[in-house]
Amino acid sequence: MWEVAMRSELNPDEGIKYRKAYEENLGEEPGIEEMRKVVFENHIRPEIPRTWASIETLKNIAIIIKQCWSQNPTERPTSNDILAQLQRMQQGSNNTQDIENHFNCVLNKTIAMFGFALELSSNETNRQPNPVAIRVAQTLIEERAELHIYDPRVEESQIRSNLIIPR
Numbered sequence: 001m002w003e004v005a006m007r008s009e010l011n012p013d014e015g016i017k018y019r020k021a022y023e024e025n026l027g028e029e030p031g032i033e034e035m036r037k038v039v040f041e042n043h044i045r046p047e048i049p050r051t052w053a054s055i056e057t058l059k060n061i062a063i064i065i066k067q068c069w070s071q072n073p074t075e076r077p078t079s080n081d082i083l084a085q086l087q088r089m090q091q092g093s094n095n096t097q098d099i100e101n102h103f104n105c106v107l108n109k110t111i112a113m114f115g116f117a118l119e120l121s122s123n124e125t126n127r128q129p130n131p132v133a134i135r136v137a138q139t140l141i142e143e144r145a146e147l148h149i150y151d152p153r154v155e156e157s158q159i160r161s162n163l164i165i166p167r
Contacts, residue, residue, distance in 0.1 A: 001068070002046050003109060005061045021046040032148055035112055045069045060089050079132030106145040113137060116151040116159055129154055134162050141165060 003021055025044060026034050038044045048065065052058035064085055070076050077085070116133045140147050141163060149159050 001061060001065050002048070003111065004106060005052070005058060005065075006049075007109075032112070032150065036150065039114065043071060057089065060085070079130060079136070083132065106140055106143045108144060108146065110146045110148070111140055113140075113147060113149045114151070116149050117153040129158065129162050138163055 006021075020028065022030060022035065022038055022044070025038055030038075048062045052062050064077070064082055067075070067077050068082070113133070113136070116129050116137070137147060137149060137159075151159070
């Protein structure tokens with residue numbers, strides 16, 4: 001979500017040279033293992049620009065992003081929670097185009113998705129892919145994002161079998 005919001009037409013920092021998430025920490029083309037170390041081991045997150053606070057849509061997106069970044073998994077919203085928050089944002093928006101601007105700009109972007117398994121409760125996780133994660137991943141693939149999925153609880157073959165990946 002951070003990457004999409006940073007490239008949004010609503011972003012007041014649009015005139016500033018665009019930089020990728022973690023570019024300051026890892027350079028322009030980090031490997032998946034480097035990214036995993038920064039995110040999972042060092043708990044580093046991209047900076048959310050202060051200017052987002054002046055635009056309602058970006059302010060709400062920043063709230064969701066920060067919730068997703070919580071170190072405590074029980075404090076993170078579920079996929080259904082995020083979907084409900086986005087729907088409330090869209091319903092409350094005077095301009096639904098604002099939402100489309102945020103979620104329609106992933107063409108040729110490299111996106112890492114950390115987590116694909118279904119969490120049954122905060123203490124129980126199975127190895128079945130989450131239906132919401134499947135829909136999100138499939139949408140990103142259809143919009144031609146370069147998607148990398150990492151979840152140690154789900155085999156790569158199982159992830160691939162749930163997605164339609166164009167050749």
